[in-house]
Amino acid sequence: xxxxxxxxxxxxxxxxxxxxxxxxxxxxxxxxxxxxxxxxxxxxxxxxxxxxxxxxxxxxxxxxxxxxxxxxxxxxxxxxxxxxxxxxxxxxxxxxxxxxxxxxxxxxxxxxxxxxxxxxxxxxxxxxxxxxxxxxxxxxxxxxxxxxxxxxxxxxxxxxxxxxxxxxxxxxxxxxxxxxxxxxxxxxxxxxxxxxxxxxxxxxxxxxxxxxxxxxxxxxxxxxxxxxxxxxxxxxxxxxxxxxxxxxxxxxxxxxxxxxxxxxxxxxxxxxxxxxxxxxxxxxxxxxxxxxxxxxxxxxxxxxxxxxxxxxxxxxxxxxxxxxxxxxxxxxxxxxxxxxxxxxxxxxxxxxxxxxxxxxxxxxxxxxxxxxxxxxxxxxxxxxxxxxxxxxxxxxxxxxxxxxxxxxxxxxxxxxxxxxxxxxxxxxxxxxxxxxxxxxxxxxxxxxxxxxxxxxxxxxxxxxxxxxxxxxxxxxxxxxxxxxxxxxxxxxxxxxxxxxxxxxxxxxxxxxxxxxxxxxxxxxxxxxxxxxxxxxxxxxxxx
Amino acid sequence: xxxxxxxxxxxxxxxxxxxxxxxxxxxxxxxxxxxxxxxxxxxxxxxxxxxxxxxxxxxxxxxxxxxxxxxxxxxxxxxxxxxxxxxxxxxxxxxxxxxxxxxxxxxxxxxxxxxxxxxxxxxxxxxxxxxxxxxxxxxxxxxxxxxxxxxxxxxxxxxxxxxxxxxxxxxxxxxxxxxxxxxxxxxxxxxxxxxxxxxxxxxxxxxxxxxxxxxxxxxxxxxxxxxxxxxxxxxxxxxxxxxxxxxxxxxxxxxxxxxxxxxxxxxxxxxxxxxxxxxxxxxxxxxxxxxxxxxxxxxxxxxxxxxxxxxxxxxxxxxxxxxxxxxxxxxxxxxxxxxxxxxxxxxxxxxxxxxxxxxxxxxxxxxxxxxxxxxxxxxxxxxxxxxxxxxxxxxxxxxxxxxxxxxxxxxxxxxxxx
Numbered sequence: 001x002x003x004x005x006x007x008x009x010x011x012x013x014x015x016x017x018x019x020x021x022x023x024x025x026x027x028x029x030x031x032x033x034x035x036x037x038x039x040x041x042x043x044x045x046x047x048x049x050x051x052x053x054x055x056x057x058x059x060x061x062x063x064x065x066x067x068x069x070x071x072x073x074x075x076x077x078x079x080x081x082x083x084x085x086x087x088x089x090x091x092x093x094x095x096x097x098x099x100x101x102x103x104x105x106x107x108x109x110x111x112x113x114x115x116x117x118x119x120x121x122x123x124x125x126x127x128x129x130x131x132x133x134x135x136x137x138x139x140x141x142x143x144x145x146x147x148x149x150x151x152x153x154x155x156x157x158x159x160x161x162x163x164x165x166x167x168x169x170x171x172x173x174x175x176x177x178x179x180x181x182x183x184x185x186x187x188x189x190x191x192x193x194x195x196x197x198x199x200x201x202x203x204x205x206x207x208x209x210x211x212x213x214x215x216x217x218x219x220x221x222x223x224x225x226x227x228x229x230x231x232x233x234x235x236x237x238x239x240x241x242x243x244x245x246x247x248x249x250x251x252x253x254x255x256x257x258x259x260x261x262x263x264x265x266x267x268x269x270x271x272x273x274x275x276x277x278x279x280x281x282x283x284x285x286x287x288x289x290x291x292x293x294x295x296x297x298x299x300x301x302x303x304x305x306x307x308x309x310x311x312x313x314x315x316x317x318x319x320x321x322x323x324x325x326x327x328x329x330x331x332x333x334x335x336x337x338x339x340x341x342x343x344x345x346x347x348x349x350x351x352x353x354x355x356x357x358x359x360x361x362x363x364x365x366x367x368x369x370x371x372x373x374x375x376x377x378x379x380x381x382x383x384x385x386x387x388x389x390x391x392x393x394x395x396x397x398x399x400x401x402x403x404x405x406x407x408x409x410x411x412x413x414x415x416x417x418x419x420x421x422x423x424x425x426x427x428x429x430x431x432x433x434x435x436x437x438x439x440x441x442x443x444x445x446x447x448x449x450x451x452x453x454x455x456x457x458x459x460x461x462x463x464x465x466x467x468x469x470x471x472x473x474x475x476x477x478x479x480x481x482x483x484x485x486x487x488x489x490x491x492x493x494x495x496x497x498x499x500x501x502x503x504x505x506x507x508x509x510x511x512x513x514x515x516x517x518x519x520x521x522x523x524x525x526x527x528x529x530x531x532x533x534x535x536x537x538x539x540x541x542x543x
Numbered sequence: 544x545x546x547x548x549x550x551x552x553x554x555x556x557x558x559x560x561x562x563x564x565x566x567x568x569x570x571x572x573x574x575x576x577x578x579x580x581x582x583x584x585x586x587x588x589x590x591x592x593x594x595x596x597x598x599x600x601x602x603x604x605x606x607x608x609x610x611x612x613x614x615x616x617x618x619x620x621x622x623x624x625x626x627x628x629x630x631x632x633x634x635x636x637x638x639x640x641x642x643x644x645x646x647x648x649x650x651x652x653x654x655x656x657x658x659x660x661x662x663x664x665x666x667x668x669x670x671x672x673x674x675x676x677x678x679x680x681x682x683x684x685x686x687x688x689x690x691x692x693x694x695x696x697x698x699x700x701x702x703x704x705x706x707x708x709x710x711x712x713x714x715x716x717x718x719x720x721x722x723x724x725x726x727x728x729x730x731x732x733x734x735x736x737x738x739x740x741x742x743x744x745x746x747x748x749x750x751x752x753x754x755x756x757x758x759x760x761x762x763x764x765x766x767x768x769x770x771x772x773x774x775x776x777x778x779x780x781x782x783x784x785x786x787x788x789x790x791x792x793x794x795x796x797x798x799x800x801x802x803x804x805x806x807x808x809x810x811x812x813x814x815x816x817x818x819x820x821x822x823x824x825x826x827x828x829x830x831x832x833x834x835x836x837x838x839x840x841x842x843x844x845x846x847x848x849x850x851x852x853x854x855x856x857x858x859x860x861x862x863x864x865x866x867x868x869x870x871x872x873x874x875x876x877x878x879x880x881x882x883x884x885x886x887x888x889x890x891x892x893x894x895x896x897x898x899x900x901x902x903x904x905x906x907x908x909x910x911x912x913x914x915x916x917x918x919x920x921x922x923x924x925x926x927x928x929x930x931x932x933x934x935x936x937x938x939x940x941x942x943x944x945x946x947x948x949x950x951x952x953x954x955x956x957x958x959x960x961x
Contacts, residue, residue, distance in 0.1 A: 026608040033611035035675030038742040040816035050820060440743060533816055535742045540675065 034433060034541050041437070042534040048406070048526060051415075063525045065406040071265055073398040106229040114156070114219040114229055114236075125240045127202060128211035134252035135210060135386055139198040142245030146193075149186035149237035150178035154223030156187075160238070161216040164201035167193065177222060186237065195245070202252070210252060210386065251389040253382040254295060261373040264307075265400070274310050276413030276513070280359045281521050282352065283404045287322075289347040290397040291329040294389030297396065298376040299327040306366030315364040319356035322349050329396075334389060342394050362404060373398075406524035410447065413514045421455070421508045429503055435538030437492040441472045442531040444485040446522045448474045449530070450513040455505030462509075463501040466492055472530075474516070480523055485531075494538075574704050574715045576640045576649045576960065580929070583640040583960035591952030593914035593938060594629035596622040596669070599948045616673050618946055623666035626688050628886045630914040631660040632857075640704075640960075648705040651717055655698040657793070659857050662691040663886040676738045676745070686734035686749075690886070694854065695725040696797055698772060716775035723768030723797040725761070726854060728754040748811045754852055757802035768799035772856055784867040784874075794858040794883060799851060806847040858883035863892075873897045880913070887913045902927040908937055915941065915950045922954075931958040 048057060048065050058066050108114050128134045150156045155177060162172040172193055179187035204212045219236060221227050229235050291297050302324055304317040317323065333343040351358050375396065378388065443449065453466040467490055475482040494502070516522050576583050592602060598618050604611045635656045642649035667684040676684065702717030733750035756767040772795025778788040863878025873895060880890040892910035899905055902925055909919040915938075922935025933956045936942065941950035 026606075027610075028608040031605045031608050031611070033616075033673060035673065036677035037675045038677040038680050038738055039745045040743060040814065042819045043816035044818065044820040046820060438742075533743060535816075537677065537742060 028543070030543050032541065032543055034539050036538070037540045038537045039535065040533055041536045042532075044532045046530045046532070047528060048524060057526070059526045063527055065524045065526050067404045067406060069400075069402040069404075071400050073261075073263065073265065073400070074395060107226045108154075108221045108229055109226045110154075110221050110223055112221055114152075114221060114227075124204060124209075124212040124214035126211055127200070127213055127242070128252075131255040132253060133210035133382075133386055134202045134250055136202060136249075136251050137200045137247050138249040139195045139200065140246040140248035140392055141196045142194075143243040144172070144193050144195050144245075145241040145243060146174065146191045147237075147239040147241070148174075148176070148178055148189045148191070149239070150181045150188070151183050151186045151235050151237070152221075152227045152229065153180050153182070154221050154225060154227035155180055156227075156236075157220045157222045159216075159218040160191075162213060163216065164203075164205075165195070165198055165213055166200075167195055167198045172198075180223065180227075192243075246392070247390075248392045249389065251294070251387065253384070253386045254388040254390065255378065256381060257377040259375040259377070261371070261375060263371055263373075265369045265371065266367065274414040274416050277411045278363050278365060278413055279409045279411075279521065280363055281405060281407035283358045283362050283402065285351040285356075285358055286401045286403075287349045287351070288397075288399040288401075289327065289329055289349075290344045290399070291346070292332050292342045292344045292391065292394035293377070293396065294331050294334065294342075294384070294387065295377045296331045296379060296383075297329040298379045299329065300324060300374050300376075301327065302372040302374065303370070304361075304372075305370040306361035306364050307368050307370055308365050309367050311365075313364055314370075315357075315361045315366075317351070317356060317358065317361050319351050319358075321355050322351065331384065331388075332394075342391060344394075362402075407521050408524075409516045409518075409521045410514045411516075414511060415514070416509065416511045418456075418507050418509050421505055429499065431541040431543055432494075432499060432536075433539030433541055434496065435494045435499075435536055435540075437494060438535040438537065439467060439490040439492060440533045440535060441488045441490070442485045442529075442533075443472050443488065444475050444482055444527075444529045444531070445524075446474050446477045446482050446516065446518060446528075448472065448515040448517060452509070452511040454509040454511065455502050456507045456509060457504055458506045460507075463505055464498060466502075474518075475528075477518060477522065481525065482528060485529075573956075574638065574640065574651050574653075574702070574717070575713065576642050576704070578706075580960040581642050581644065583638075583958055585636075585638050585931075585956060585958035587636045587933075587954070587956035588634070589952065589954035590631075590633040591938065591950070592629075592631040593918070593941070593950035593952070594627065595624060595915055595949065596627040596666075597629050597949060598622075598946065599942065599944075599951050600946050611673065615946075619669065619673075620666075622949065623669060625666055627664050627666065627669070628888070628914045629660070629662045629664070630885065630887055633658045647708070648703055651700065651702040651704055651715065653698070653700040653702075653717060653719075655700070655719075656696070657698065657856075658693075658695045660691070660693050661857060661885045661887070662689075664689045664691075671736065676736065679736070679738050680742065681738070681740040684736045684738075686736065687731045689729075689731040689734065691727070691729045692854075693725065693727040694723075694797075694857065696768075696770075696856070697722040697724065698793075700772075700774065702774070711780040712777065713779075714775070714777040717773070719772040719774065719793075719795065721768075721770040721772050721795060721797050721856065722766055723756065723770065723799050723854070724763075724765055725767070726754065726756040726797075726799055726803070726852070728752075728852075728854070743815070745814045746812070747814065749808050751808040753804070753806045753808075755804045756799050758804065760802070767803065768797045768852075768854075770797035770854075770856070771795050772858075776861075781864070784871070786865050788861065788863050788865070788878070790861045792859050792861070793856050794860075795856045797854050797856060799854060801849055801851050803849065803852050804847070805850045805852070855884040857885045865894075871898075882913070906935070908935075910937060918950050920952075929960050931960070932956070 052067060056067050056069055058068050060066070106115065127137070146160065148158060148160070157177045158175075160174040165172045172195075174191045176189050176191070178189045181187040200213055201207075202211050202213055203209055205214050215238075217236075217238070289299065301322055304319075304323070305314050306317070307314045327347055327349075329347055330345050332345055335341055335343050353359060382388075441449075441451070449472040450470050451467060451472060452470055455463050455466065457463050470490070472488045473486050475485045477483065573587075592599070594602075596619050598615070601611060601615050601619055603609075604615060636653060637655070638651060638653040640649050640651055665685055665688050667679070668686045668689055670678060671684045671686065698719045698721050700717040700719035702715060704713070704715030706713050730752045731750070732752065733748065735748050737746040757765070760767055772793050774790075774792045774794075776788065776790030778786050781787045860881045860883065861878060863876050865874055865876035867874035876892075876894045876896075878892050878894075880892070882889070890910055890912035892908060894906055894908040896904060896906040904924045906922045906924075907919065908922065909917065911917050918938045918941050920936040920939035920942075922933065925932045934954065936951075936953045938948075938950035938952040941948035942952075
């Protein structure tokens, strides 16, 4: 009995302890309960700086905003003005040019210099395009490849020298030997030289020629038997190949050229507005042309069109004073100062309300300008006396400055933007229970907004419309200035079903429609802001 | 002749058999050794939880990660005072006693571990934490008058106990070397949160201090601090069959090393939501991302450094009087306990013990104070052949009060003397 009682007592003592420990299994990874929250979740403050890049916003002393778009156009490049294309130049002289020949074959004994003049009648390389006459060229980069061909039946030692082609302070020179050849199979030697930085005097041995690079050639029979040099056939040949030659500078007469510069100047990476109408008080477009080329230029602006890529609408500029007129830019001057070698010439034009329909062009809300511009170089020919010049990267600059004071009226102007959204990256919304969000909009602009936030799913389908109603009235103005912001509260109830749809959204369309209800135009000040705050009131699950 | 001889024996028996059932180890000379024994080896475990407001239900649901319902929270809210208390502990003890032959002194060696939670919190803090801030719309939630300390340490003690020649006086004293393992200490010197009716902002004003032992050293063998403690007590015969006891337990401190973290938050801020202005930046083609930056909180933590900390250990001082009646057929004890370095109120208790058989004694204890209010619980002791088994729960009344109980605890010990 006693033993039984003791055993029983032991069981009574230990069983609850064992039961307790083995039943203490956690139901979840964290404690769980629901709380009721009330408080701000998100806020945003939007001004003109958020709509437009800071770099285009300027303000005057009173804070009035003006948008300024500046762009530089360099439609010309050195290659379009002058280039030395890859070519192969040969210096063999056909026998038809030999007008007389008293000895048609000249025997040359071993160790004797071959009279080169008998076989090479034109000891120079012609460089340059047709219609040009170059005096000098400085090479930015490139190579010259020389292939020497020996058709004689004896081994030749030769010396090749370009005394007016200076590379690194010395003229280009080659010394070598060439194996014997036959009329059909010459002995050959190839030499290549990097001519980056080379200074080429192209005026010939006496300085009276143009576009020629002359050379000196000495050939000696180093064979063991005499060779016969035939005057009426090709005995020796030099091929000169220009490879990737880019001039850094050329001077001489660069010929007459016509350039068509038809281009698209982009104002913004994406259009501001979808549709609607905008009335602008004024706009100014200043165009500066700067000629750094040693050639007279005559430019004609045939058209300037503002294009809205969203609506597809375009409006052409009407400006009798500049369109289809010859805009003559005289040639630049060389200063002789290596640091600033060019003294450019300039032209300045201004388009505004008084001489053009520029505001109308801009009211079309263009995101780019299309231009048709032609430039005629040296329209009067070689009036500089072979003193045209061109420096690489110092060409024709066109700088434009479009200035738009933000004084305007709007009628249902719609701005749309789509932002990729990963709400899970923003925050974990799983614990959010039934909630009423309140969007508090404090509008400091004298503009009515209709603001839509539309989440889209992965296939681009609308899953919801977050704001309804979506009207945010304008702030009142006095003497053209907002006196106080208006405050609007929009309730957004989110139940479980709605939450699921929003969580599945992959992007958000933000669409704002703007209206100015005030009679006349309004001014935009930098201080104007639209403040948005999202307040949550509901259940949040602690997990 | 018999009486003088019996008295010390009786006293020892009483000391050995009674009053050991109280939670947090019985100070009534649990380190006593029967006069006819030379050795004793023992193990005891006890745990407890008590609060004036938090119920067993919410604590159990919280730690078992069950969903905490509104009715569970309501049961706590009905108990809340402006300032509330909660304490919990889990303690283990191993001891070895040795008395040389013919000696009145026995030597005590003990090893213990202590895991203790002590906290004070405001009613607003509970409501804010478990219900949210909406209930404070247009009002201020005060979260100051809040502190929490979680301490885990080990203790190795060496001491002695003895009996006077007359047998009317017993004593024991143990000096302990303490090893601090974990400390988390949070104090809110100032704190309030204001939510306006429309919820457009939240104002907060906080002055908090965080202290924590080396968070990288969490392995069981980690030593993050050392210290010393004292446990001791005495008892003396008073009048006829009466005994007066006085004891102190775990009075000491732990010095946590320089690797311990110390940080303060002293801030006054207004939260108006996360700024997502970049989301609407139409002038920027680069996709913007908004992050809920946890560093948002980190910004407010100032004065984060490493420093030493001296932490007093949670201790207690007990004194009580016990009296036996009807020829030792039952005894009654009345006592009081004062808590040291804890947020508990002084505790008063009463206990009745009845030996039902030579091997079985039962007792019933009722107490008021500490972390909670009235609680009561039974205990029993089984002994024989040198074995002594004890089990008790001072908080059984709270434990069995489904949904409304605000305390629970149990004590069990096993000793063998020979």
